[in-house]
Amino acid sequence: MTSTPNFKKHAALVDRMASTLGIDLEQKAMEGQIDFEQISDAVMACTGCSNPEECTHWLDAQEGKAGTTPDICRNAKIFARLKAGKHA
Numbered sequence: 001m002t003s004t005p006n007f008k009k010h011a012a013l014v015d016r017m018a019s020t021l022g023i024d025l026e027q028k029a030m031e032g033q034i035d036f037e038q039i040s041d042a043v044m045a046c047t048g049c050s051n052p053e054e055c056t057h058w059l060d061a062q063e064g065k066a067g068t069t070p071d072i073c074r075n076a077k078i079f080a081r082l083k084a085g086k087h088a
Helices: 004-020 025-030 036-047 054-060 076-083
Strands: none
Touching: 004 025, 004 036, 004 054, 004 076, 025 036
């Protein structure tokens, strides 16, 4: 089971990754492209990452918006679908 601080850390990473990709998860949820359970699943997938520091460094290095996730992202497919305007 994931601890609350760890879950919050990864929730922030998921939100930050989405923002870096130009995706507003709250807006996508209101539009019905993703539901809150899917967002929670994305956070849980992120908690399984063995190297979240690499993700943090990648996010820190981005200037403005990124076109795609780094190769290490466990949620790359979800983000790609949302970026393309499709349902997660």
